[in-house]
Amino acid sequence: MIKSRICEMLGIKYPLFQGGMAWIADASLAAAVSNAGGLGLITSVNTCTEAVREQVRKCREMTARPFGVNIMLQAPNAAEVAAMIVEEGVKVVTTGAGSPVKYMQMWKEAGIKVIPVVPSVAIALKMQAAGADAVVAEGAESGGHVGELHTMPLIPQVVEAIDIPVVAAGGICDGRGAAAAFMLGADAVQLGTRFLTAKECNIHQNYKDKIIEATDISTIVTGKSFGHPVRSLKTPFSKTMARMEADPSVSHEDVLAFGSGALKRAVQEGGLDGSYMAGECAGMVKAIESARTIVEDVILGAEEIIVRVYDSRLLINDNKK
Numbered sequence: 533m534i535k536s537r538i539c540e541m542l543g544i545k546y547p548l549f550q551g552g553m554a555w556i557a558d559a560s561l562a563a564a565v566s567n568a569g570g571l572g573l574i575t576s577v578n579t580c581t582e583a584v585r586e587q588v589r590k591c592r593e594m595t596a597r598p599f600g601v602n603i604m605l606q607a608p609n610a611a612e613v614a615a616m617i618v619e620e621g622v623k624v625v626t627t628g629a630g631s632p633v634k635y636m637q638m639w640k641e642a643g644i645k646v647i648p649v650v651p652s653v654a655i656a657l658k659m660q661a662a663g664a665d666a667v668v669a670e671g672a673e674s675g676g677h678v679g680e681l682h683t684m685p686l687i688p689q690v691v692e693a694i695d696i697p698v699v700a701a702g703g704i705c706d707g708r709g710a711a712a713a714f715m716l717g718a719d720a721v722q723l724g725t726r727f728l729t730a731k732e733c734n735i736h737q738n739y740k741d742k743i744i745e746a747t748d749i750s751t752i753v754t755g756k757s758f759g760h761p762v763r764s765l766k767t768p769f770s771k772t773m774a775r776m777e778a779d780p781s782v783s784h785e786d787v788l789a790f791g792s793g794a795l796k797r798a799v800q801e802g803g804l805d806g807s808y809m810a811g812e813c814a815g816m817v818k819a820i821e822s823a824r825t826i827v828e829d830v831i832l833g834a835e836e837i838i839v840r841v842y843d844s845r846l847l848i849n850d851n852k853k
Contacts, residue, residue: 545569551724552602564823582677651679668806671702691717705813706831738802746814
């Protein structure tokens with residue numbers, strides 16, 4: 533069975549995280565992933581801090597295994613959520629959209645493992661220096677907000693640059709992708725898009741259907757021109773947004789206003805005016821399955837591939853003797 537130092541650090545069976553997807557990653561999904569042996573994450577992007585607290589408590593009722601909270605540090609209530617997870621005894625936090633440095637001492641004193649999401653070697657080094665316990669190195673193949681670097685070159689460079697564990701994310705959907713990430717030196721993998729079609733994922737059925745219907749060329753990145761690149765499925769909404777962004781007569785403020793609240797609408801209403809965030813691996817997702825099936829398919833599939841490659845190398849070496 534695949535194990536890594538991050539399993540021992542967090543007390544999880546498998547080195548697999550479920551992404552803390554905004555408006556999506558709730559207690560139901562997080563608990564299901566944790567019960568399956570991975571690390572489930574609850575998003576802090578919700579109506580208010582107390583709603584996040586409610587999800588934390590609900591998750592604790594649904595699983596006795598470790599889970600965490602993902603905090604978007606640019607959110608207006610980030611400081612409140614940062615304090616709330618200490619009050620609630622959450623033991624793992626992942627962070628994005630900003631630096632967690634000002635919360636690090638508070639979290640460390642509470643025994644919380646801090647795992648920032650990073651898009652580059654430079655930021656990974658800064659997070660290690662700040663006291664992070666691990667990092668999630670996320671490539672541009674991922675859904676939602678993306679960086680410039682892609683997963684295949686990003687992971688080995690981050691692994692070589694820092695001493696703390698590296699969680700690979702971006703375009704990883706099955707055992708093949710996980711095996712590749714482990715071969716690149718990652719200690720764990722994080723999946724988001726694959727979990728969108730989990731039975732325990734409480735998004736609108738239209739969202740799930742769009743993921744299942746996706747192909748290899750079904751995603752688009754908008755927002756690059758003003759520093760907020762987001763990968764989502766190609767829909768009338770995202771295509772309109774791309775046209776607005778390319779039109780010099782349309783201000784960035786108007787584009788941002790057009791996109792405001794679009795993810796929430798996709799998640800809750802499933803309408804044409806929603807932003808269906810998804811990674812490039814969406815075309816590989818073809819079924820609605822339980823979170824346990826997904827976790828085991830990814831990890832056991834990776835294990836099978838790694839064993840096969842290892843055996844093949846032994847056979848090649850034997851033939852050279």
